[in-house]
Amino acid sequence: MPLFSFVIRRLLQMIPTVIFILVVTFVLVRMLPGDPASAMLGDRARDADVNRINHELGLDQPLIVQFFYFAERVVTGDLGNSIGLKVSVASLIADRLPVTLMLTVMSAVIALVLSVPLAFVAAMKREKLADSVIRGTFQVGLSMPVFYVGIILLTVFAAQWKLFPVGGYGTTLPDKLYHLFLPALTLALSFAAVLMRNLRASIINVMNAEYVDFAIAKGLRSRVIMIKHILRNALISTVTLFGLQIGTLFGGAVITETVFAVPGAGRLLIDSIYGRDYPVLQGLTISLAVLVSLTFLVTDILQAWLDPRIAR
Amino acid sequence: MTASTVPTSLPQTAPGLLVRGLTTTFDTSRGVAIAAADVDFDVAPGEVVGLVGESGSGKSVTLRSIMRLIREPGKVTGRVEWGGRDLVAMPAEELRRVRGGEIAMIFQEPMTALNPVLPIGAQIEENLVAHTDLNRRQRRERALELMNIVGIPAPERRLDEYPHQFSGGMRQRAMIAIALACSPKLLLADEPTTALDVTIQDQILKLLLDLRDRMAMSVVLVTHDLGVVAATCDRMAVMYAGRIVETGTVADVFACPNHPYTRGLLGSVPRSGQSRTMLQSIDGTPPNLTDLPDGCAFHPRCSFATEICLKQRPPLDLVGTDGRRAACHHHERVAAAEPIL
Amino acid sequence: MSALAKTARSMLRGKPMPRSLITGGSILLVSLIMAVWPTLFAPYDPNEFDYNALLAAPSLAHPFGTDSFGRDVLSRVIHAYTVDMQIAVFATVGPFVFGTLVGAFVGYVGGFWEALFGRLVDATVTFPFLVLVIAIVSVLGPGLGNMYVAVGIVGWVFYARLVASEIKVQKRLDYADAGRVMGYTPWRIVFRHLLPNAITPAIVYWMTDMALAILLGSSLGYLGLGAQPPTAEWGVQIADGKNFMNTAWWISVFPGVAIVLTGLGFSLAGDGVAEILRVRR
Numbered sequence: 001m002p003l004f005s006f007v008i009r010r011l012l013q014m015i016p017t018v019i020f021i022l023v024v025t026f027v028l029v030r031m032l033p034g035d036p037a038s039a040m041l042g043d044r045a046r047d048a049d050v051n052r053i054n055h056e057l058g059l060d061q062p063l064i065v066q067f068f069y070f071a072e073r074v075v076t077g078d079l080g081n082s083i084g085l086k087v088s089v090a091s092l093i094a095d096r097l098p099v100t101l102m103l104t105v106m107s108a109v110i111a112l113v114l115s116v117p118l119a120f121v122a123a124m125k126r127e128k129l130a131d132s133v134i135r136g137t138f139q140v141g142l143s144m145p146v147f148y149v150g151i152i153l154l155t156v157f158a159a160q161w162k163l164f165p166v167g168g169y170g171t172t173l174p175d176k177l178y179h180l181f182l183p184a185l186t187l188a189l190s191f192a193a194v195l196m197r198n199l200r201a202s203i204i205n206v207m208n209a210e211y212v213d214f215a216i217a218k219g220l221r222s223r224v225i226m227i228k229h230i231l232r233n234a235l236i237s238t239v240t241l242f243g244l245q246i247g248t249l250f251g252g253a254v255i256t257e258t259v260f261a262v263p264g265a266g267r268l269l270i271d272s273i274y275g276r277d278y279p280v281l282q283g284l285t286i287s288l289a290v291l292v293s294l295t296f297l298v299t300d301i302l303q304a305w306l307d308p309r310i311a312r
Numbered sequence: 313m314t315a316s317t318v319p320t321s322l323p324q325t326a327p328g329l330l331v332r333g334l335t336t337t338f339d340t341s342r343g344v345a346i347a348a349a350d351v352d353f354d355v356a357p358g359e360v361v362g363l364v365g366e367s368g369s370g371k372s373v374t375l376r377s378i379m380r381l382i383r384e385p386g387k388v389t390g391r392v393e394w395g396g397r398d399l400v401a402m403p404a405e406e407l408r409r410v411r412g413g414e415i416a417m418i419f420q421e422p423m424t425a426l427n428p429v430l431p432i433g434a435q436i437e438e439n440l441v442a443h444t445d446l447n448r449r450q451r452r453e454r455a456l457e458l459m460n461i462v463g464i465p466a467p468e469r470r471l472d473e474y475p476h477q478f479s480g481g482m483r484q485r486a487m488i489a490i491a492l493a494c495s496p497k498l499l500l501a502d503e504p505t506t507a508l509d510v511t512i513q514d515q516i517l518k519l520l521l522d523l524r525d526r527m528a529m530s531v532v533l534v535t536h537d538l539g540v541v542a543a544t545c546d547r548m549a550v551m552y553a554g555r556i557v558e559t560g561t562v563a564d565v566f567a568c569p570n571h572p573y574t575r576g577l578l579g580s581v582p583r584s585g586q587s588r589t590m591l592q593s594i595d596g597t598p599p600n601l602t603d604l605p606d607g608c609a610f611h612p613r614c615s616f617a618t619e620i621c622l623k624q625r626p627p628l629d630l631v632g633t634d635g636r637r638a639a640c641h642h643h644e645r646v647a648a649a650e651p652i653l
Numbered sequence: 654m655s656a657l658a659k660t661a662r663s664m665l666r667g668k669p670m671p672r673s674l675i676t677g678g679s680i681l682l683v684s685l686i687m688a689v690w691p692t693l694f695a696p697y698d699p700n701e702f703d704y705n706a707l708l709a710a711p712s713l714a715h716p717f718g719t720d721s722f723g724r725d726v727l728s729r730v731i732h733a734y735t736v737d738m739q740i741a742v743f744a745t746v747g748p749f750v751f752g753t754l755v756g757a758f759v760g761y762v763g764g765f766w767e768a769l770f771g772r773l774v775d776a777t778v779t780f781p782f783l784v785l786v787i788a789i790v791s792v793l794g795p796g797l798g799n800m801y802v803a804v805g806i807v808g809w810v811f812y813a814r815l816v817a818s819e820i821k822v823q824k825r826l827d828y829a830d831a832g833r834v835m836g837y838t839p840w841r842i843v844f845r846h847l848l849p850n851a852i853t854p855a856i857v858y859w860m861t862d863m864a865l866a867i868l869l870g871s872s873l874g875y876l877g878l879g880a881q882p883p884t885a886e887w888g889v890q891i892a893d894g895k896n897f898m899n900t901a902w903w904i905s906v907f908p909g910v911a912i913v914l915t916g917l918g919f920s921l922a923g924d925g926v927a928e929i930l931r932v933r934r
Contacts, residue, residue, distance in 0.1 A: 020775075216381060219409060229427055285788050
């Protein structure tokens with residue numbers, strides 16, 4: 001089973017990546033102004049207390065030892081406690097991250113629904129009017145900052161036309177989907193632009209392949225040729241791009257959640273920065289990075305499934 | 313010109329393929345390129361016809377034009393009659409049923425002509441889905457049968473494998489199996505052996521001839537290799553600069569070429585013991601298709617050329633019995649020249 | 654640069670300049686002029702309060718209207734060119750230069766350094782770029798200077814990756830061997846011979862990156878982590894106007910148009926440059 005060993009190999013490759021993520025966040029935390037003990041005890045702490053806390057936290061140990069303490073805690077799921085909200089960071093993230101996940105998944109779906117048919121039309125009508133209009137629209141979409149798109153959609157569809165709520169998050173699943181639709185659309189527009197640009201180019205590329213001529217010569221129906229032969233092959237490179245763009249999508253989610261007041265991980269990130277809540281910031285950075293590398297894994301597996309030449 | 317000597321239409325029941333005045337042009341930034349001009353030829357049932365010429369002579373374009381595989385900005389005019397119907401003017405859905413069902417095509421490089429992400433079995437079966445009512449099990453059976461017919465060992469396992477897992481020769485056999493899935497009556501083969509080793513070449517050619525007999529199929533074989541023509545074809549047409557310059561039975565043409573270009577091609581066939589590098593010995597290069605010379609397109613490279621060749625294009629006239637034709641003002645002189653083989 | 658100009662000219666010989674480059678280049682030229690001499694175009698001082706014209710709709714006196722402090726939106730949009738064009742350049746030049754040098758080194762020596770660099774690239778792309786930049790800025794403190802530092806810490810990796818892979822291709826070509834045979838130092842081979850040929854993808858990426866830098870800079874400005882109010886910066890301006898969208902849409906909408914136009918300028922110019930370079934290959 002080549003796909004299986006491929007997945008195992010890919011999982012092993014994730015180990016150094018995770019280590020690096022830990023190193024970066026560790027360094028980032030060390031760079032923070034002020035020391036944790038003073039932060040916990042306030043400005044008027046006595047030196048003895050500071051030293052005690054430092055000892056308890058292992059901060060009087062050499063850096064490398066500190067790193068292993070840090071890594072051990074993170075790996076066991078202990079991300080510390082939030083300074084501002086007085087709860088464990090892990091529970092905060094477990095609470096907020098699913099919202100962000102739902103938002104990004106929704107926007108990825110919307111982006112695909114928008115980009116695949118339009119990329120097809122643009123590729124088929126290459127250099128014609130339809131192509132120019134579609135590409136021009138997406139070119140503009142690509143240059144629009146997420147927060148700007150968000151504010152405009154919010155004003156037009158939520159505030160003026162009252163088609164959608166102005167922000168927040170629902171309680172039931174349909175209600176949640178309804179609340180997240182505008183934010184997801186906001187996030188999807190620039191993502192769709194990137195996908196469609198890549199997909200159009202790769203469809204044009206694939207259409208010139210000889211196996212498409214062979215498929216035509218076999219008398220296959222055009223629907224079969226488009227889906228099984230053109231789209232299937234064109235998607236291979238787009239899947240890679242999809243994975244690489246996930247980080248950008250999370251970054252966009254931070255801003256979108258701020259604009260639409262969605263109580264997700266992105267909003268939490270911004271709040272933690274304003275509130276100097278460093279344990280939360282650190283926990284979120286680690287979680288998002290791990291999430292991105294998991295997405296890489298998924299897109300790699302997807303790609304191996306789409307392209308049997310890879311899983312060897 | 314040719315219209316006066318070639319019957320322009322046969323009775324509706326005429327079997328086989330009739331190509332009349334097939335012309336394919338491409339609008340390029342440097343002008344209109346005439347890739348195939350006024351091509352006439354017939355293929356009778358069960359017959360193997362070779363289309364021969366250098367690269368750029370229009371043989372592959374002709375083959376693709378028959379199947380209407382020419383894309384924008386290419387334009388195809390003329391008629392391609394198949395069972396009394398004109399493929400050039402046929403509506404898309406009717407054409408789809410002819411393609412793959414009645415006329416099949418195989419390509420030079422199976423590595424690029426096979427879809428890399430679909431198993432061979434799926435590529436056979438989708439052909440059956442498009443043209444037959446076979447159910448899933450019957451399709452699988454037919455696929456197995458085809459794998460056996462084209463001589464691919466361990467067919468059960470290989471049906472689930474992907475093109476990159478096949479060797480070059482096996483890949484070409486797989487492509488033939490895919491193309492022939494629906495028992496077509498005509499096979500268009502575009503340089504099917506060029507990408508293969510010499511020993512594998514012979515096997516594939518034998519397979520094609522064997523299939524021709526077994527399935528009562530006609531074959532149009534495009535090649536630049538006269539050795540392949542001699543080994544497999546009944547009749548041949550030599551193309552130069554988009555036009556047929558000589559046609560006849562293989563025996564006749566080889567015995568006594570009536571066109572200086574054919575003569576040149578035959579002169580460049582390697583004798584035993586020499587390597588197979590073809591068509592190198594004619595001086596000069598093929599002409600630019602956007603800027604063909606006046607008169608006979610071959611005259612700049614021709615040792616028989618005279619004044620008339622610079623001014624007037626020679627028609628493809630009958631020069632003997634058995635449909636023997638040549639497009640040369642000096643075909644008698646060429647035929648009388650000392651033998652080259 | 655002159656060598657580059659020469660190759661650009663020879664590449665264009667007999668071929669019209671791509672339309673995208675003409676359009677994009679014109680937009681960028683106008684943007685640059687506004688960035689350097691904003692006072693020539695701005696009718697008012699960007700930070701002058703006019704309490705008699707708060708939230709005034711676009712009119713002849715204020716073509717883009719005024720904001721909640723009565724500041725002229727048009728003047729602020731024009732003055733913001735100075736800041737945002739500066740972001741486009743300052744946030745990318747450092748990564749471009751440093752990344753190119755590292756890429757050239759890694760691509761040429763290969764081996765251990767290349768493997769190490771490969772791991773670094775893998776890990777860098779796993780951090781959502783914006784999240785990492787936000788995290789670094791929050792550690793260093795808000796402001797443009799710290800934003801450049803944050804972007805620089807991460808951004809060079811992408812240039813280095815492009816240049817390294819291109820150098821790897823170039824060093825296998827004959828002319829690199831010729832250089833070695835002639836006894837040139839590796840230094841000279843890389844910088845005089847390989848790099849000029851290997852740098853083109855990085856240049857194309859640079860154009861895109863400048864557009865991305867403006868998006869990033871304005872996003873941070875919007876979040877309050879980039880340029881600080883009352884600086885006229887498009888992201889800051891959009892944030893200023895976001896609470897007035899229903900009544901005074903012009904405060905946010907016009908700066909956004911400026912972002913889109915400038916972004917289009919960079920990406921069109923980038924497409925044009927890519928097209929020219931593709932023709933040469």
